[in-house]
Amino acid sequence: AQSVTQLGSHVSVSEGALVLLRCNYSSSVPPYLFWYVQYPNQGLQLLLKYTSAATLVKGINGFEAEFKKSETSFHLTKPSAHMSDAAEYFCAVTTDTGRRALTFGSGTRLQVQP
Amino acid sequence: DSGVTQTPKHLITATGQRVTLRCSPRSGDLSVYWYQQSLDQGLQFLIQYYNGEERAKGNILERFSAQQFPDLHSELNLSSLELGDSALYFCASSVGISDSYNEQFFGPGTRLTVL
Numbered sequence: 528a529q530s531v532t533q534l535g536s537h538v539s540v541s542e543g544a545l546v547l548l549r550c551n552y553s554s555s556v557p558p559y560l561f562w563y564v565q566y567p568n569q570g571l572q573l574l575l576k577y578t579s580a581a582t583l584v585k586g587i588n589g590f591e592a593e594f595k596k597s598e599t600s601f602h603l604t605k606p607s608a609h610m611s612d613a614a615e616y617f618c619a620v621t622t623d624t625g626r627r628a629l630t631f632g633s634g635t636r637l638q639v640q641p
Numbered sequence: 642d643s644g645v646t647q648t649p650k651h652l653i654t655a656t657g658q659r660v661t662l663r664c665s666p667r668s669g670d671l672s673v674y675w676y677q678q679s680l681d682q683g684l685q686f687l688i689q690y691y692n693g694e695e696r697a698k699g700n701i702l703e704r705f706s707a708q709q710f711p712d713l714h715s716e717l718n719l720s721s722l723e724l725g726d727s728a729l730y731f732c733a734s735s736v737g738i739s740d741s742y743n744e745q746f747f748g749p750g751t752r753l754t755v756l
Contacts, residue, residue, distance in 0.1 A: 559742070570749045571731065578742045617684060625735065625743035628674050628697060631684035 529554040529620045533632035541640045546605040548635045550618030553599065560601040561619040561629070562592055571617070577601060578625070588612070613639045644668065645748035647732050653754045659720040662751045666713055666734030672696070673715040674735075674745060675707055679728035690715055691737050722755045
């Protein structure tokens with residue numbers, strides 16, 4: 528079985544500041560890891576994914592995440608927050624070349640202050 | 642646009658009623674997943690079908706059922722609805738093959754409101 532834990536249900540940053548959203552995973556087999564973003568009243572949009580290639584993964588909108596096996600972490604970062612980044616972010620894990628269902632974290636709501 | 646379509650977009654119904662949510666996967670995708678997003682449970686996996694057969698079950702209630710048809714579209718049936726069933730229901734699809742990475746593509750969701 529696999530699981531993800533997102534530390535911090537709400538994160539608030541100032542515009543231009545570093546964004547750091549934390550995700551730790553648990554998996555008995557090599558995981559595939561994802562970050563999704565959900566804007567208000569919208570569906571899920573894939574930000575980036577780790578599928579056992581490069582450990583530093585770059586995604587859309589300037590986001591990136593680093594897979595650290597020793598720390599079982601897959602934290603999401605962005606050097607400079609923009610007002611349009613305000614949304615809810617979900618970390619997710621799956622296994623078996625992604626043929627299994629995704630297990631999502633509880634989500635982190637990012638607020639960006641002007 | 643992910644290529645996964647879901648209908649209807651919104652559904653408002655009363656307690657005790659039955660509804661059917663429909664999902665059409667991307668062309669060529671054999672695997673369909675259903676997820677529920679609610680305020681108290683978060684995003685959770687309900688059920689997965691692969692080429693017409695049930696492949697995995699998650700936290701799906703007995704009042705809920707699903708099927709995947711020969712044309713690969715899927716329906717999620719929710720019966721004896723309760724207020725707590727109000728949620729956003731997502732469908733996702735993937736190719737479903739074993740020898741390469743299978744990305745799941747999400748539909749826009751169906752928002753169910755039970756009054």
